[in-house]
Each structure stands twice: as structure tokens, then as C-alpha cells.
Amino acid sequence: MVIKQYGISLQSVTENDLEIIRHWRNDESVLKHMLFQKKITQQEQIAWFKKLDKIHNLYFIYNRQGVIHLKNIDWELKEAEAGIFTTKLEHSFINIGAIITLMDFAFYALSINQLHAKVNKLSIANITMNLQLGYRIISNEEKHVRMICKRANYCINENLRKWLKKTSKDNLGLTIELSENDNWITRYIEPKFLR
Numbered sequence: 001m002v003i004k005q006y007g008i009s010l011q012s013v014t015e016n017d018l019e020i021i022r023h024w025r026n027d028e029s030v031l032k033h034m035l036f037q038k039k040i041t042q043q044e045q046i047a048w049f050k051k052l053d054k055i056h057n058l059y060f061i062y063n064r065q066g067v068i069h070l071k072n073i074d075w076e077l078k079e080a081e082a083g084i085f086t087t088k089l090e091h092s093f094i095n096i097g098a099i100i101t102l103m104d105f106a107f108y109a110l111s112i113n114q115l116h117a118k119v120n121k122l123s124i125a126n127i128t129m130n131l132q133l134g135y136r137i138i139s140n141e142e143k144h145v146r147m148i149c150k151r152a153n154y155c156i157n158e159n160l161r162k163w164l165k166k167t168s169k170d171n172l173g174l175t176i177e178l179s180e181n182d183n184w185i186t187r188y189i190e191p192k193f194l195r
Contacts, residue, residue, distance in 0.1 A: 001185070002177040003060070003105050007168030008097040010060035010068060010105075012182075017061050018045050024066065027087045033123050034085070035144055055184065062098040070106055070115075075188060078113040080106060082149075097164055100156055103133065104174050107151045109193040117147045 003010040013021065022045040024030060031037055040048075052059070057071040066086025073080040082102060086095055106112040117135060119126050121144055127137075134153040139146040165171070176193050178186065186194060 001058075001060075001179065001182045003101060003109075003174070004170075004172070004177075005101040005104060005174045006097040006164040006170050008062055008094060008101045010062045010098065010101060013049075013059040013061055013067070015046075015049060018049055021045070021061070021067055024087050025085065029087050030085045033120050033126070035118060035120060060102070062101075063094050065094060066098065068098050068102050070102065070110075070112075073112075078111060079116065080112055081116045081118070082106065083117065093164075093167065096160075097168070099129075099133070100161075100164070101174070103149075103154060103156075105176070107154055109174065109176060109189050111188075111190060112151065114148055114150045117149070118144045119147060120144050 001012045019042065022040050022042060025034075025045075026039045031039070056073045056075075057069065058073065059067060059069040059071070062068055065088050066084060068082075068084040070080040070082055084095070084099060084102075088095065103115065106115060115135075117130055119130060121127075121140075127145060127147075130147050130149070131137075133149060134155045135147040135149040136153070137145050138148050174193065176189065178194075
């Protein structure tokens with residue numbers, strides 16, 4: 001599956017992506033934000049991918065610079081946990097665009113009702129950004145805060161959307177390209193997004 005918007009391309013993770021993902025995940029700039037701060041071995045990365053339930057966990061590489069996901073998706077309750085990691089500048093144009101693209105996909109294409117996030121307490125910039133997107137803190141735990149964003153509270157400033165559209169020269173809006181392996185998800189995607 002490939003999801004595009006604002007010049008951002010979210011591509012489903014494949015086995016060929018695992019080593020670069022592991023490299024990014026083990027980078028000190030990423031590791032310090034993770035709740036689980038142990039470096040991942042190649043064998044652990046492969047084992048994770050092989051046992052990953054790909055119907056309830058959607059992982060994407062975006063613009064060959066980071067990983068973004070919807071995991072633990074409950075298709076009946078219409079909720080999921082969202083997350084991102086990258087070695088690039090935390091709040092760059094591409095990272096913000098990827099987050100908005102994922103959230104638009106979740107809330108508008110999949111009709112998800114709410115997204116959850118666990119954010120390392122030391123990641124003040126990430127907590128602040130989530131609050132600006134419409135997340136609310138629901139619990140303050142030892143090492144992280146739990147946050148929730150309900151679809152009704154999801155808010156992207158229209159000026160930001162205009163700027164993203166103008167900067168990327170994207171006139172298509174949110175598009176979703178499915179491969180044969182992705183046919184299972186068509187029952188969850190709003191028909192207007194299926195081309």
C-alpha cells in the first residue's frame with residue numbers, strides 16, 4: 001500500500017526494508033525517545049516482522065527517512081495507536097507532512113474514531129506537537145505520557161494545510177494505491193478514497 005499527500009509517500013514496510021529500519025531505530029537520536037531503549041539485533045528485527053499481524057498493524061516507511069505506523073488497530077472499536085520515528089530533524093516539513101498524512105488516512109479514509117500515543121516524558125517537543133494536533137494527555141506514567149486524539153478533536157490549521165499544499169505542489173489530496181496483497185483493507189477504506 002502507498003499513501004500519498006503533500007509530496008509525502010507512506011509505503012508499506014517490506015522485508016527488504018528491515019535493515020534500514022533497524023539502523024534508524026538503533027540510532028542514538030531515535031533511541032533516546034523510545035520507551036524500549038535497547039538496541040535491536042538483526043535477528044530480533046526479522047523475528048518481529050515475521051510475527052507481526054499485518055491486519056492490525058500498518059507500518060510504513062515515508063520518503064525513505066523514517067517509519068510511521070498505526071498499530072494494535074481495533075477495527076470494531078475503530079481505534080489504533082499511532083507512532084513515528086526518524087533520524088532526521090524532528091519537526092521538519094517531511095515529518096510533519098507524514099504525521100498529517102497518517103492521521104488524515106486514519107480519520108478520513110479508515111474512519112478511525114480515536115488514536116492513542118505513548119510519548120516519552122523527556123520528549124517535550126513531541127508532546128507539544130501532539131497537543132497541537134488535537135491529542136489530550138489521559139495519563140502520566142513513570143516514563144511516558146499516554147495521549148488520545150479523538151477524530152472530533154483532530155485539528156490542522158488551514159493555513160498549515162495551504163502551506164503544505166503550496167510547498168509540495170500537491171493538488172491531488174490524499175491518495176491510496178493498493179497492491180493485490182492489500183485487497184483485505186478495501187472493506188475498511190471509505191469508497192471515495194479508492195481509485
